[in-house]
Amino acid sequence: MHIFRKDLEQKKPVNVNVPHKKVMMCLNESTLNPFKTLRREFLANLEKVELNRYYQPVTDELKAELTEYVGHGLKTENIFFGNGADEMIYYIFVAVREHSNSFAVSPAPSYFDYKSYSGAVGLDIKFLSLDAEFDFDEAEYMKLLEEDNCKLGILCNPNNPTGNTFDAEKLHRIISGTSKPIMMDETYFEFSGITFADYLDKYPNLLIVRSFSKAFSGAGLRFGYMLSSAYNIEQIRKVQTVFNSSLLIQTMVLTMLQNRDVMLAHTDMVVKERDQLLKAMQEIDEVKVYPSYTNFLTFSLGVNSDSFFNYLQDNEIAIRDVGAHPVLKECLRVTIGSKEQNSMFLKHLKGFVKGL
Ligand SMILES: Cc1ncc(COP(=O)(O)O)c(C=O)c1O
Numbered sequence: 519m520h521i522f523r524k525d526l527e528q529k530k531p532v533n534v535n536v537p538h539k540k541v542m543m544c545l546n547e548s549t550l551n552p553f554k555t556l557r558r559e560f561l562a563n564l565e566k567v568e569l570n571r572y573y574q575p576v577t578d579e580l581k582a583e584l585t586e587y588v589g590h591g592l593k594t595e596n597i598f599f600g601n602g603a604d605e606m607i608y609y610i611f612v613a614v615r616e617h618s619n620s621f622a623v624s625p626a627p628s629y630f631d632y633k634s635y636s637g638a639v640g641l642d643i644k645f646l647s648l649d650a651e652f653d654f655d656e657a658e659y660m661k662l663l664e665e666d667n668c669k670l671g672i673l674c675n676p677n678n679p680t681g682n683t684f685d686a687e688k689l690h691r692i693i694s695g696t697s698k699p700i701m702m703d704e705t706y707f708e709f710s711g712i713t714f715a716d717y718l719d720k721y722p723n724l725l726i727v728r729s730f731s732k733a734f735s736g737a738g739l740r741f742g743y744m745l746s747s748a749y750n751i752e753q754i755r756k757v758q759t760v761f762n763s764s765l766l767i768q769t770m771v772l773t774m775l776q777n778r779d780v781m782l783a784h785t786d787m788v789v790k791e792r793d794q795l796l797k798a799m800q801e802i803d804e805v806k807v808y809p810s811y812t813n814f815l816t817f818s819l820g821v822n823s824d825s826f827f828n829y830l831q832d833n834e835i836a837i838r839d840v841g842a843h844p845v846l847k848e849c850l851r852v853t854i855g856s857k858e859q860n861s862m863f864l865k866h867l868k869g870f871v872k873g874l
Contacts, residue, residue: 544837550781593748600758608639610725622642622701680846708734728742730771792813804819804822819871
């Protein structure tokens with residue numbers, strides 16, 4: 519007997535399937551702990567907040583500070599925030615789904631959890647495979663997008679787990695060529711410096727999703743936001759839970775934004791480290807590594823990828839196997855860590871390759 523929706527029987531509960539090792543280079547997290555970095559400033563801000571209240575002025579302060587950080591002439595009514603980019607994605611899915619035949623379209627492989635959340639709200643996803651250059655067929659994408667039951671176009675830019683950005687002109691053509699909503703996932707924006715936020719005025723169907731988990735080092739904090747027209751934000755707010763963002767988190771995020779030089783200096787370091795590691799990996803004949811606009815590198819050792827993955831595990835380093843999709847067959851993904859971690863990873867890679 520079903521007491522819940524029948525289709526839930528076919529689904530699996532959310533499960534982050536990664537090994538837990540001493541050195542975690544598998545979930546595109548940061549090595550900087552924001553609380554340790556900004557403890558004094560955070561506690562000083564927290565003194566002013568009454569956690570016994572639902573609403574506190576910190577919410578307005580944060581909206582103002584975040585709006586200033588985002589720039590591009592946007593106003594507080596163009597911004598909505600909550601529990602990670604994930605919650606923003608979830609709300610968009612809830613808001614676009616019309617009926618059980620509704621679907622979204624996305625290039626693949628892309629962010630794994632689009633599928634989890636669309637499934638949760640009963641929205642199907644049709645995936646369009648990337649080619650060997652990690653590009654997708656624009657005409658095919660538009661064809662799916664323009665089908666009656668298609669309710670949303672997803673574009674992850676830069677894309678996880680391939681690390682590339684798509685051609686900007688192509689993205690402009692897609693967004694302007696449809697009246698369907700387009701969700702642009704800019705979770706890795708700060709590592710690429712590429713954004714469509716400047717075009718929100720021009721494109722009433724564009725919703726941009728961003729995260730504090732990557733460049734702002736706050737994966738465990740859970741904070742993300744959405745940028746769109748005031749009208750779209752108002753519609754999305756009709757599906758939110760009322761107090762969807764904890765005052766504790768808001769206070770921490772406010773502190774991070776007030777001290778963004780410190781937080782983003784770390785991101786600059788990650789970008790430099792990424793480019794150095796990329797160069798070093800490109801010099802190893804046995805390794806195929808892809809350029810990246812994110813905080814990770816996707817690479818392959820061909821048939822030896824599997825044993826390298828296990829070899830790293832034996833050495834207490836966890837990276838991610840992203841080889842499930844045929845386009846990334848035998849591919850692995852390593853998150854850029856601290857200088858020491860990156861050197862250790864490279865040392866192990868060179869050692870492993872020597873032994874082949
Ligand atoms: C492309 C993409 N979107 C969204 C997310 C979720 O971000 P958050 O931690 O802010 O929920 C991730 C996390 O890895 C991601 O890679």
